[in-house]
Amino acid sequence: MFTDLTEAELRTYRSDLHEPPDFDAFWADTLAQARSCGDPVTATPLPTPLTAVDVFDVTFPGFAGQPIRAWLRVPRGATEPLPTIVQYVGYGGGRGHALENLLWSAAGFAHLQMDTRGQGSGWSRGDTPDVAAAGPQAPGMATRGIEDPNKYYYRRFLTDAVRAVDAACELPAVDPDRLAVLGHSQGGAAALAAAALAPRVRAAVAHVPFLCDIPRAITITDATPYREIRDYLAVHRDREEQALRTLGYVDAVAFARRATVPARFSVALMDEITPPSTVYAAYHDYRGDKDLTVWRFNGHEAGAIDDDAAAVDFLRTVLGG
Amino acid sequence: MFTDLTEAELRTYRSDLHEPPDFDAFWADTLAQARSCGDPVTATPLPTPLTAVDVFDVTFPGFAGQPIRAWLRVPRGATEPLPTIVQYVGYGGGRGHALENLLWSAAGFAHLQMDTRGQGSGWSRGDTPDVAAAGPQAPGMATRGIEDPNKYYYRRFLTDAVRAVDAACELPAVDPDRLAVLGHSQGGAAALAAAALAPRVRAAVAHVPFLCDIPRAITITDATPYREIRDYLAVHRDREEQALRTLGYVDAVAFARRATVPARFSVALMDEITPPSTVYAAYHDYRGDKDLTVWRFNGHEAGAIDDDAAAVDFLRTVLGG
Amino acid sequence: MFTDLTEAELRTYRSDLHEPPDFDAFWADTLAQARSCGDPVTATPLPTPLTAVDVFDVTFPGFAGQPIRAWLRVPRGATEPLPTIVQYVGYGGGRGHALENLLWSAAGFAHLQMDTRGQGSGWSRGDTPDVAAAGPQAPGMATRGIEDPNKYYYRRFLTDAVRAVDAACELPAVDPDRLAVLGHSQGGAAALAAAALAPRVRAAVAHVPFLCDIPRAITITDATPYREIRDYLAVHRDREEQALRTLGYVDAVAFARRATVPARFSVALMDEITPPSTVYAAYHDYRGDKDLTVWRFNGHEAGAIDDDAAAVDFLRTVLGG
């Protein structure tokens, strides 16, 4: 069943999110700091049985220069820098197995799939730890460090996302002038952040993005990961204001208001995990050219392979094939 | 938690399945009849954005010559017939989207992915109808026509599986002397049947196969699709003998007793859908060289990409790369 | 809890369903074709331990003349044709056991209980197969053939329903001038169709009818059988228009707009299976005399025996006792 407002209401819904006044300074400082440290990017060829794709095990400096893992997949035999997709994955997963997720490279893109710090033990595996003091928190990542914007998990994760773009631009297979970011759910939030914060990004794909219009989201769904924030506030009853302040620095509606590259969104009207109105909130405030595909009968899987196929077409058009 | 016998018990469990005395005649007749009719195999190139893989939309004659769809994926630029994988998919799905499931072709195999008649509206889509009189049945496929071995759904499906091997051998990209069958769950049952019934098969991969030791399976799990048979017998209380007789013609333990090519199995000890003892039953009675990977902490997903990666290695070894 | 609009909103809710322009021609053709073939009606006395009711095993020609089973129950010792109830059953069930469902005959009616093709392995058993090509479909009946109005399951089922009325009129125990149709849920949808399409019908009883205002229904409930359509469209994302077109030919709101005999409806405000607004949609558009019983605290069982008792009174009044 539809899980949110009516279709007519969705078409006009606007978020009343007020991001913190120092939002831009916060991110400028965070990124400057991240860029000031860490080891250089490395990309080690990985032996695989694949004959059509080369895979590289990449490590790059993320938040605070901490090492972040990624897979780089490149069509075998490419002779010059390629249009490139930097992909961020959904909540609970990691970069997965080297042999998974071959669509993008098989379609002719260089494909950098970023691992997700601390996650990667759910629907797909990861290899990157999250280094931090983790205050009292609900199980999961959504409330880790929520007491302070500087300590919050998603500050680190989104910084990694921006630095992944930086790292991609250093890889020989990548044409840094034809680079896009892409993700589903948590990955979609990262794509919106990178589109706003990383100048090298030329296009963004955000399928059912998470972290949009969070103050509303946490009151209209019981599903994880928004549920984690609700569970935290159900115990730490005196920290609502503090938590919402922190969340204001990572709300993808704020990133949408700052991004100007062409973007493709999707939304699913039976989505219980990222409720449709929250996706519309980001879409409506997005500053660049934009398109939204509405899946009326899907849950959080949204368009799945149909979203991916459309993304390939969209990115080919924007980046050139 | 473990869902079946102890590990020690599993290692010695043998099925007491008695297949019908005319089992071999039944299948010989069925296949002869299928091979006597139907239109020729066709393979139409499909335009896709892929640069590393060519995709063909295949139609071949299955049970009673009825047209069955499939995808053929071939590494672009292959210049001679390739080692080939015929893949059958799990319950509820179909051949999916042309852009999905690129591992096998990216690893250098010709890859024929058979659609599943009548299914293909669940976890992946399909394009092939099931043509039949469908007697009173529980929702799903597992009891469609169960009142008569000749009308039973799985007679048709398994015949399609054998005929897919026949069809593959007619395709130019395929080296008919280096052909294997592979599947997960329902697909694993089909692989075992094809290994027993299709002489061109050189190797088989059956991950957590369905349809094994059915008389036991339907009493030890509440999960679909075995549950469908239980639900049917809960209403048609007088048809247990009749149904078990029909099921005897499609039990993969009987196929395992007849197959002689090298085979790779996997089993998951926390699997509620194809309980471990039923997989061990097929494995223990398998006549050819065989290997079993045991996943102790997995449910029905079993090894997933790890099973696939191991299958690539196994098939490369058996078929030559 | 209430599962739909408020009580005030329900009282004014009207469907904006637009049935296909050739709706009437479609059904005229379908029925003409059905009436042109098939074997004659047969009614074989069934030995039972009952002393108050005689039971006959009936077979009549349904869609495309295909044989459909039914029970005819007649009060023992009736000496002349009786007022008659043709009953259709709910989703998943069949005509059941001969010894079940004795109310109507014990109340003095001839009672023809139609079997449901292909179903009858759920809450009650059946004996009638569904003969058709079944395209990729979700488990169950609601999406079987949904890709084409001519192949859709409910075209066949509703034709059977009309032909059951034809068949009843040929049975000696039946007074063809005093015949009503009755059903709950799926059976209620059939009753509305028969009331619109079968001129011999003198009254209709539709308790919480299914198949009403389908475009709305599939967006406001997660319960089966509407759920099947949602599940289908979640995978076949490109077939929404096609599916809704097909569904337009079987929507009971369209039948309600064409029926003129007296009718009794019931609706349950806590019904998750046939949401109240969809029942109101059919009720409000029903052309004949009509009455609606509202059960405020019931789910899909609605009035159950209270609905049945009221139906006996209503039918006695309309048909004469």
Place this chain on the structure above:
Amino acid sequence: MFTDLTEAELRTYRSDLHEPPDFDAFWADTLAQARSCGDPVTATPLPTPLTAVDVFDVTFPGFAGQPIRAWLRVPRGATEPLPTIVQYVGYGGGRGHALENLLWSAAGFAHLQMDTRGQGSGWSRGDTPDVAAAGPQAPGMATRGIEDPNKYYYRRFLTDAVRAVDAACELPAVDPDRLAVLGHSQGGAAALAAAALAPRVRAAVAHVPFLCDIPRAITITDATPYREIRDYLAVHRDREEQALRTLGYVDAVAFARRATVPARFSVALMDEITPPSTVYAAYHDYRGDKDLTVWRFNGHEAGAIDDDAAAVDFLRTVLGG
């Protein structure tokens, strides 16, 4: 799935229940006391639309002479006393609606359906209160008064069951020499008690009887109503001995050891509510001629109409038709 011991184990399972030493005295005293008070049996004709069956609203004196309601249904036109079935209903229900449950009278029996004190607001309605001090108890009836055998709910209920037989024998439609008791679940327990305690009973039908081998039952299922006892003991941790002592007076295994009339049992191997071993426990200790129907694929519904149809045949044979 099978919910209890293996089929081989079930065939040899014997309960080690030790009923209290004063079990027989307890019931003799209870019945003597009940028979010493209360108003006479009344049977008031009820106007109904039925033409084949007459219904009477019966009130008879039960435990402590308290008035208990029942329906008496008699085939219309019967001219002499009939073979009679006294029926007890399952947990949560009451005598239901006068127009329900017509099988037995339509099959030629006088049929007295006893209401269940205090219940009758669940799957069917009732009209009889339970008069008692109800100590701290879990929701439901199974722990009401469990602290004392004299105050326990099931002492009252089983006394009602015996007194229903007494009452039936006073009704003109009843042939007191051809009387049987019948019930499903809680009703089956009552039938076993009445078979042991009411000398006028000539046969008993106990389908999946409740209250058998209770000390085992409460440790092997989580389903209501046995669950109620577990929930009670989870809070009143010091009352296990006391509760088990009380339950010893109502365990149907003890009644089975004392009953000598022919009996028909049924058991369902996938029953979670009355686990199969507990039914076998009563069956194996039953002293009279006996028969057990095993439903391998059913839950607590067991044989349903098939059990009923077999019961009609059994009772016709034992009582004469």
Place this chain on the structure above:
Amino acid sequence: MFTDLTEAELRTYRSDLHEPPDFDAFWADTLAQARSCGDPVTATPLPTPLTAVDVFDVTFPGFAGQPIRAWLRVPRGATEPLPTIVQYVGYGGGRGHALENLLWSAAGFAHLQMDTRGQGSGWSRGDTPDVAAAGPQAPGMATRGIEDPNKYYYRRFLTDAVRAVDAACELPAVDPDRLAVLGHSQGGAAALAAAALAPRVRAAVAHVPFLCDIPRAITITDATPYREIRDYLAVHRDREEQALRTLGYVDAVAFARRATVPARFSVALMDEITPPSTVYAAYHDYRGDKDLTVWRFNGHEAGAIDDDAAAVDFLRTVLGG
């Protein structure tokens, strides 16, 4: 997620409850009758290992003079009558264990914790039976005797609650001029009733009170205990008017309209058990000084220890420390 109206709607929601015209007479009669009978209050010292608190096992006359149990906990060494809290507990529980619930006495109050008749086998144990004829009812207490205001369970329970205040005033440790009532959920309803009906009450604390705006409550939640009333009316379809009439005598909105002492309420916006609008209904109609704490992210636990801590402060202020 939020379980009821929007926050803006809640702030203006008013119940349209119409209590019965003889509401005040009903309660005056009931209390007069209760006060006319029963044994005197007793308070027996209980040996415990506690060194800071003395516990007494109290028995006092409740409805119809029936004996009701309670714990009295008093800070050891108190030398004069103390400010006092009479506490009522939530649905399913009883007075619990003597060693539980030490906050109030450790904070310097005399603390009388009333047992709940008939309950006390759920989340905490009790020792008090409910003496009554219990008509056909759903499992639990909420429909016991609902057919008649005079026989309804909550008439007895709320009378007990008022009589607990009377009893407290007779205990030497209690200063009858500084007495407050307090409760959560069912206990909050009792506190509102006592505030309205017991003149000695000086303050009331009602956390997420049950029994408010019942006609609305039973249509907007599926959770127990309101669910019990829905379940009852789903079977006894003809008793809605009768049941709502009975419920009118115990609706806490009516008590709120009659209470004048200072009161503290809490409400939880994600509460499924006592939906927020029903709590607002009581709060908005409360006649005395009042305060409402809104917990935005809590379910029925509401503020838990935070509510309790605030209640200590509130009561210290109102009663003096």
Place this chain on the structure above:
Amino acid sequence: MFTDLTEAELRTYRSDLHEPPDFDAFWADTLAQARSCGDPVTATPLPTPLTAVDVFDVTFPGFAGQPIRAWLRVPRGATEPLPTIVQYVGYGGGRGHALENLLWSAAGFAHLQMDTRGQGSGWSRGDTPDVAAAGPQAPGMATRGIEDPNKYYYRRFLTDAVRAVDAACELPAVDPDRLAVLGHSQGGAAALAAAALAPRVRAAVAHVPFLCDIPRAITITDATPYREIRDYLAVHRDREEQALRTLGYVDAVAFARRATVPARFSVALMDEITPPSTVYAAYHDYRGDKDLTVWRFNGHEAGAIDDDAAAVDFLRTVLGG
């Protein structure tokens, strides 16, 4: 229902756990390192409305000297050092609110309730972060750092537990010669570890302890927190050996084999969270005097207040009152 072996089997069940050969060195090193750093213990009086108990906000150096919070509750007016209970709390909770958990101090003990690092956002709140690199992990704590015994969460937590004993001995209210440890579930595991590792401990109470016989536990339950380990291994299929090695350093069976002070255990036969056999495993291998209370009808709550009351008696006997 019983969730594990039969009662007879439980009484003889022994774990075959083999702790790592360097188990004792591992803990000696860990504790030596912890004791070498960190700030001194502080205890700050907290203003509360309590009159019978004084509460202090304690901070002490835990693992690696990291600051750990605790509450110290002392009966007001105590004039000399008291027998003392150090309590550890269950999974998901923290030290809670200062006004909670007053039993132990009201019974005359000094009561130090340790906060749980990183947790404390579930059933009770906490205030202590967990400082660490958290590798890819399942949500929750049970797999944080599981790839390396030195990085594993429970190494840090159990070190905190031992250091809490050290800290208690420095507090003026505490008599270091009369100190016991106590906990439920995760807290029970900590109590066993402290009993083995902290020489000042004179008695231990472990109610349904977690972390016992882990290799078995993770295969026989689906409940969190053992489920977290299963979920981790379901994705990281190649890390079973590595994870089991790490877990060997924190298995409470190993601690039980090393502890010699008198101990009280409890076990619940319907516990799905810490399955009974795993508790018996620790109990049977415990080296000191020991007692086990068996709760036959409880889940993981086990004896709850009854366990606590018995613990008070046990500790009074062992420590002196």
